[in-house]
Amino acid sequence: MSLLPFLYASFMLASLGAACPSHNGAEMQFNYTLATDSNEKFRSMQRNIPLAMGKIAINNVRVFDGHRLLPTTTVVIENDKIESIGRCSNANTHIDGNGGVLLPGLIDAHAHPENVTDLQDLSRYGVTTALLMACFQPQLCQSLQNHTGLVDIVAGSLPAAAPGSMHGNIIIMADGNGDRLVTNASVAASWVDDAVSWGPDFVKLIAESPGLDQQTLNVLTKRSHEQGKRVACHASALEAYNQAVTAGADNIQHAPLDTPISASLAQHIASSGQVATPTLTILRAISDASPESRDYTAAEETVRRLKAAGVPIIAGTDANLVQGLIALVPFGISLHEELRLLVHAGLSPAEALRAATSVAAEHWGLSDRGVIAPGKRADLVLLSGNPLEDITATRTIQRVWLAGVEFSGDIGTF
Structure with missing residues (x-):
């Protein structure tokens, strides 16, 4: 069994209090070099794929521009950018949209891809950007980036976790020692400096019990901001959610599966300018697998209270493919389920679409995407249906x- 999938499995099982399977050392070996080389070899081959030559006009489409649905029009692509919205008479290629809806490429703001197959699955389902929420080995994570014609990966750091915590134990499994753990607040700043040295796009923290104390989480967040990095903080229980909010994490990942957050805490999150990525898909799967100890309705109610308070909500799935995991979440297809669950939890279809496009891009600093507008990345998804009327479209x-x-490749089917 490779180590990285086991880490992802353990990550979710541990973070939500489930028992982790035992594995001997031989089963847990992971050849990072082989996996990295395989990804990089594929990337090298993909570089031979040419960009669009000249202009491509996508005609007869209703455009959801990341904010609202526009009247029927034409969107023109030139190379990797959107050239214009409106009539085009000098395009090299014309594509009839048949009155369908054209969306900005979808963003999955919490995923754990490992290989090219994961990237292809994300792409075939219209996910054009994915945030890799934990990086245990920089070279492997970097090998997932910059693949022509596939999803763009925004990579986070090694998760910050405490010795003796469930996530701390997972990190030790990765390299056999505890050197990469955060022992206390006095080493937190230097831990961040080391964690960002290879250039991750953001810093990942873990709030759990037992785990990092409040002072340490505060220092980790402060130092990350000093280093110009946004902070995503795992928090799947109410106590952890409070810790993440108090620390000033920019983006709180998951929602409590024990007790909903209070309306006053939701108001505090809104006034602090923090945002939330509930990952309802994986939370529902875990609750379905262990309903006696996990309460999905707490997560749903948390989303309702976040929305009522005006907290920006971002779509993320915690996608991972680990056979036998209590919460198996496939890549790509799961984001469409996340949108459905967000609507069921109280978001309008337009709000759910924004959660996976413009709102996600805005709050992750991805200013070149998330909307359909001239000069933005030509990340686009053409639908035959109208998701503003029915999110399942x-x-x-x-x-x-x-x-x-x-x-x-083949477009994803449902």
Whole structure:
């Protein structure tokens, strides 16, 4: 058994209090070099794929621009950018959208891809950007980036976890020692400096019990901000949620599966400018697997209270593919389920779409995407249905473009 999938499995099982399977050392060996080389070899091959030559006009489409649905129009792609919205007479290629809806490429703001197959699955379902929420080995994570014609990966740091905690034990499994753990507040700043030295896009913290104390979480967050990095903090129980909010984490990952957050805490999150990524897909799966100890309605109610307080909500799935895991979440297809669950929890279809496009891009500093506008990345998803009327219409995918390159594999089916 490879170590990285086991880490992802353990990560979710441990973070939500489930028992972790035991594995001997031989079973847990993971050849990072082989996996990295395989990803990089595929990336090298993909570089031979040409960008779109000249202009491509996608005609007769209703455009959801990341904010609202526009009247029927034409969107023009030139190379990797959106050139214009409106009529185009000098395009090299014209594509009839048949009156469908054109979305900005979808963003999964919490996923754990490991290999090219994961990237392809994300892409075929219209996910053009994914945030890799834990990086145990920088070279492997970097090998998932910059693949022409596939999802763009935004990678986080090694998770910050305490000795003796469930996540701390997972990190020790990765390298056999505890050197990468955060022992106390006095070493927190230097831990951040080391964690960002290879250039991750953001810092990942873990709030759990037992785990990092409040002072340590505070220092980790402060130092990350001094280093110019946003902070995502895991928090799957009410106590942890309070810790993440108090620390000033920019983005709180998950929602409590024990007790909903209070309306006053939701108001505090809103006034502090923090945002939330509930990951309802994985929370529902875990609750379904262990209903006696997990309460999905607490997570749903948390989303309702976040929305009522005006907290920006971002779509993320915690996608991972680990056979036998209590919460198996497939890549790509799961984001469409996340949108459905967000609507069921009280968001309008338009709000759910924004959670996976413009709102996600805005709050992750991805200013070049998340909307359909001139000059932005040509990340686009063409649907035959209208998700503003029925959110499940996001599943009517016809074509996908990733930075101007049309996805060349089979489009995802449902």
